[in-house]
Amino acid sequence: MENNKNKYHLILDAAVRVFAEQGFHQATISQIARAAGVADGTIYLYFKSKKDILSHFFNHTTRQVFERFRDVVDQQESAEDKLRALVRTHLTEFQNYRDLAVVFQREALLARQVNEEDIKAITRMYIDILDEIIRLGQKENTIRKTFSRGLAKRFILGAVNEVINTWVVSDGRRDLTEMADPLVDLCFGGIGNPAGEDA
Secondary structure (H helix, E strand, O other), X not given: OHHHHHHHHHHHHHHHHHHHHHOOOOOOHHHHXXXXXXXXXXXXXXXXXXXXXXXXXXXXXXXHHHHHHHHHHHOOOOHHHHHHXXXXXXXXXXHHOHHHHHHHHHHHHHOOOOOHXXXXXXXXXXXXXXXXXXXXXXXXXXXXXXXXXXXXXXXXXXXXXXXXXXXXXXXXXXXXXXXXXXXXXXXXHXXXXXXXXXX
């Protein structure tokens, strides 16, 4: 039983590497089997198809990562600290596991190779955390009460995704985590300069 579990994860990890390198459509079962060090037929003992492998990866690995987001956010007190912890952890996790970033951004969010309901469930986890943070910020008076929470959530999620997409396209040449604080500063400070501080 333990050996089966190990082989399952071995195949899953190998598949993610192949998907990241080749792209989902170009990747083959044979390439995945070779990367995992198993026979082609062994893949089908654990997965129905290439798309099934991607679905398993999405539901297992990404859920684990998103649950870590929840943990780090819960350890903070203020809305700003919670958002800073969320964004920093998000960027750090994706930088440390670049294949995850590539497959999640390209195959799940852009190409929609993963079941739509699965994407919605994962996205909802993230949106719910953002909603809690924004509500707290409005209660603390650190976020404008008149500002639309829906718009704020889309703005933050869109900004984080765009930073990750740019990093993926540039082959990870820069430190992704360096963007965490500027992103949060932008969220809380905006780009306006009503007091004319730079004049």
